[in-house]
Amino acid sequence: xxxxxxxxxxxxxxxxxxxxxxxxxxxxxxxxxxxxxxxxxxxxxxxxxxxxxxxxxxxxxxxxxxxxxxxxxxxxxxxxxxxxxxxxxxxxxxxxxxxxxxxxxxxxxxxxxxxxxxxxxxxxxxxxxxxxxxxxxxxxxxxxxxxxxxxxxxxxxxxxxxxxxxxxxxxxxxxxxxxxxxxxxxxxxxxxxxxxxxxxxxxxxxxxxxxxxxxxxxxxxxxxxxxxxxxxxxxxxxxxxxxxxxxxxxxxxxxxxxxxxxxxxxxxxxxxxxxxxxxxxxxxxxxxxxxxxxxxxxxxxxxxxxxxxxxxxxxxxxxxxxxxxxxxxxxxxxxxxxxxxxxxxxxxxxxxxxxxxxxxxxxxxxxxxxxxxxxxxxxxxxxxxxxxxxxxxxxxxxxxxxxxxxxxxxxxxxxxxxxxxxxxxxxxxxxxxxxxxxxxxxxxxxx
Numbered sequence: 001x002x003x004x005x006x007x008x009x010x011x012x013x014x015x016x017x018x019x020x021x022x023x024x025x026x027x028x029x030x031x032x033x034x035x036x037x038x039x040x041x042x043x044x045x046x047x048x049x050x051x052x053x054x055x056x057x058x059x060x061x062x063x064x065x066x067x068x069x070x071x072x073x074x075x076x077x078x079x080x081x082x083x084x085x086x087x088x089x090x091x092x093x094x095x096x097x098x099x100x101x102x103x104x105x106x107x108x109x110x111x112x113x114x115x116x117x118x119x120x121x122x123x124x125x126x127x128x129x130x131x132x133x134x135x136x137x138x139x140x141x142x143x144x145x146x147x148x149x150x151x152x153x154x155x156x157x158x159x160x161x162x163x164x165x166x167x168x169x170x171x172x173x174x175x176x177x178x179x180x181x182x183x184x185x186x187x188x189x190x191x192x193x194x195x196x197x198x199x200x201x202x203x204x205x206x207x208x209x210x211x212x213x214x215x216x217x218x219x220x221x222x223x224x225x226x227x228x229x230x231x232x233x234x235x236x237x238x239x240x241x242x243x244x245x246x247x248x249x250x251x252x253x254x255x256x257x258x259x260x261x262x263x264x265x266x267x268x269x270x271x272x273x274x275x276x277x278x279x280x281x282x283x284x285x286x287x288x289x290x291x292x293x294x295x296x297x298x299x300x301x302x303x304x305x306x307x308x309x310x311x312x313x314x315x316x317x318x319x320x321x322x323x324x325x326x327x328x329x330x331x332x333x334x335x336x337x338x339x340x341x342x343x344x345x346x347x348x349x350x351x352x353x354x355x356x357x358x359x360x361x362x363x364x365x366x367x368x369x370x371x372x373x374x375x376x377x378x379x380x381x382x383x384x385x386x387x388x389x390x391x392x393x394x395x396x397x398x399x400x401x402x403x404x405x406x407x408x409x410x411x412x413x414x415x416x417x418x419x420x421x422x423x424x425x426x427x428x429x430x431x432x433x434x435x436x437x438x439x440x441x442x443x444x445x446x447x
Contacts (some may be wrong), residue, residue: 028054028162033170040184041066041077044177050168052150055162060129060151063118069143069178070185070333074147076117080181085112092149097132099142103155104131114149121151128153134163136170145174171349189340205229205352209241212317212345219341220334222319224291227301228253228260229315229353237261237316242289259286260316263298267313269296269339273329293320297330301342314350317342367396383417405431405438414442 013331030049038044052062065074068083074081074096089092090112090197095102104123107125108114115121125131129151136146148163148170155163161438202208213225228237236252237260255261259280261268271347272278275293283292298318302311319338371392375385390402408430417428 003267012106014416031055032166032169035166035173038173038177039180040080041068041083041177041181042080044170044173045077047173048146048148049311051166052148055166056132056150056152056159056379057156058129058153060122061118061120062151063114063121063147063149065147065149066174067143067178074144078262084117086117086147088173090114091131091348092133096135096144096147099137099144101135102131102133104133107131107151125151130154132163134167136167136174138171145178146170201348203352203355205349205356206240206246208349208352209258210240210244210246212341212349213243215345216317216338216341218317219337220297220319220330221323221325222330223321223323224287224293225317225319227317227349228314229256230264230313240289242291245289254285257285258282260318263316264300264313266299267302267311268298269331269335270296271330271335272296291320295322295328295330296320297338299335299338299342301346301349303346311335314346314353364396367392371396386417403438405442407433407442414438 028051031047031054035051038047045066048064049062052064053059056062063076065076065086067073068075068085068236071083071085073087076086077083086096091102091104091108092112092114105125107123108121108131110123130150130153132148132150132155134148134150135144136148137144148167184382201239202211209227212227216222216225224243226242227241228239231238231252234252235255237255237258238250238252240247240250253260255264259270259282262280270280272281273295275281275296296318298316300313301315301317302313305312317338319330321329322334371388374388374392386404390404393399393404394402403416405416407413408415411430412433414433414436415428415429415430431439
């Protein structure tokens with residue numbers, strides 16, 4: 001029994017009997033396990049930093065850069081959501097561009113941009129010290145997923161072996177972490193969009209469009225935006241709002257002649273970096289509300305139709321001019337974000353437009369019933385009947401004036417005896433069938 005207790009005591013304090021090199025070896029193996037267990041960019045950076053401290057001799061300092069999946073740039077992750085991006089010049093950038101490891105016998109120059117990212121780099125190297133820059137990328141690829149930088153004593157073969165082992169583990173771990181980061185960003189983006197959708201719900205299309213404008217500008221850092229509604233009856237685009245303003249009088253744009261119409265007809269996104277140099281933009285027909293853009297994204301707003309494989313385009317969304325503070329030019333990432341917003345808001349817009357069409361149809365039906373009641377009460381008096389028809393027609397069409405012509409089959413003439421609800425003192429007005437707009441409609445039956 002005593003021997004078992006003694007043996008257990010020896011095993012518990014075995015680390016006191018190990019050589020320092022064996023302890024470091026165990027610490028390095030533990031650090032490798034932490035690299036493999038990392039689930040976020042911050043955890044991976046801290047684990048790799050710890051592994052470098054146990055793998056390299058007399059380490060002075062180290063810097064670990066990881067690939068940001070959203071921007072596809074190498075970055076230093078202070079937190080998971082606040083990456084600091086690596087400058088695209090200097091000693092480290094040269095190693096990244098060559099996709100090769102470097103061992104520098106001199107300190108990184110004081111003017112090198114990497115020092116702004118990591119001020120802890122020593123201004124000079126001590127005796128026997130070197131700067132190691134090690135990009136991490138697949139054997140058969142050139143997408144760098146990480147960069148390890150260290151200031152330490154000159155490497156020996158055992159240290160180089162540990163670096164290669166660490167490099168392989170970082171490669172595997174970074175691919176998993178990047179996949180997790182993408183999934184996490186998409187989850188948070190979807191949650192944020194669902195919260196926004198609660199605010200976007202509105203039965204007034206103008207108010208809804210203004211809310212969509214505001215959200216698009218916020219997400220894309222754009223200066224202005226608009227959404228043009230597709231009118232299937234007239235094959236035109238209706239502009240009810242522009243940027244933050246609901247127009248007093250909506251206007252229409254031709255479908256075939258405008259850049260926005262071509263976006264609707266093709267169903268494809270249009271990204272223009274320089275409007276002044278792009279032939280697709282015609283200022284004569286594409287300028288809206290006197291706004292002259294320098295860059296823009298046009299995107300069809302589409303909804304799925306039951307029983308149809310192809311989606312239906314109900315509008316076209318446009319954003320103008322990315323702010324200078326955010327780069328001044330729209331990117332493919334902006335196009336992706338805009339599409340994400342429109343996938344959520346398109347259904348809301350379709351429902352609002354359908355509701356307004358139903359309300360308009362209901363209003364017309366009520367007006368038609370009222371008109372029928374008035375007509376039946378006026379059948380004995382032709383002039384009274386015509387006045388009733390004209391008054392109801394003006395209500396239905398929101399017209400200022402109205403005329404009704406009766407067709408004289410014997411004289412092949414159109415006769416108007418009542419003008420805008422009043423009976424003129426002079427004789428009825430007559431025009432030949434085929435003359436003027438009214439005569440053309442009477443002759444052909446075409447609106």
